[in-house]
Amino acid sequence: xxxxxxxxxxxxxxxxxxxxxxxxxxxxxxxxxxxxxxxxxxxxxxxxxxxxxxxxxxxxxxxxxxxxxxxxxxxxxxxxxxxxxxxxxxxxxxxxxxxxxxxxxxxxxxxxxxxxxxxxxxxxxxxxxxxxxxxxxxxxxxxxxxx
Numbered sequence: 001x002x003x004x005x006x007x008x009x010x011x012x013x014x015x016x017x018x019x020x021x022x023x024x025x026x027x028x029x030x031x032x033x034x035x036x037x038x039x040x041x042x043x044x045x046x047x048x049x050x051x052x053x054x055x056x057x058x059x060x061x062x063x064x065x066x067x068x069x070x071x072x073x074x075x076x077x078x079x080x081x082x083x084x085x086x087x088x089x090x091x092x093x094x095x096x097x098x099x100x101x102x103x104x105x106x107x108x109x110x111x112x113x114x115x116x117x118x119x120x121x122x123x124x125x126x127x128x129x130x131x132x133x134x135x136x137x138x139x140x141x142x143x144x145x146x147x
Contacts, residue, residue: 048120054146056138059131066127070119077116084108 048067055063067074088105091098128136 054142056135059135062130063124063127066123070123074119077119080112081116084112
């Protein structure tokens with residue numbers, strides 16, 4: 001099946017806008033979750049890997065266990081971010097474009113991204129509570145040197 005004319009142009013515009021939105025949202029999510037990266041699943045994983053690099057070796061199993069114990073909840077939150085991103089992409093592709101709908105969709109992406117970030121922070125806080133003061137001091141010292 002070959003598309004041509006106005007329908008092909010509209011589909012091409014929608015695809016380009018969708019890609020642009022996905023790149024924008026991925027950057028935003030990565031910034032919220034990990035200060036770099038890609039889509040929420042990979043951004044979350046990359047952000048956690050960067051975080052774990054700052055954790056003293058003896059503390060890593062404690063934090064990994066806490067994250068593993070909450071994996072299902074985190075997966076649900078990551079899926080919610082992905083769904084919100086898809087909702088935003090649908091708004092961008094819709095004609096006529098409605099700025100208010102786009103802003104509402106992006107607010108949904110932000111809200112879900114912040115919920116994911118808050119959940120990860122809460123899990124890490126609980127795990128930190130299980131560490132010795134010496135290990136927490138080592139972590140704090142490593143964090144002081146980070147940009």
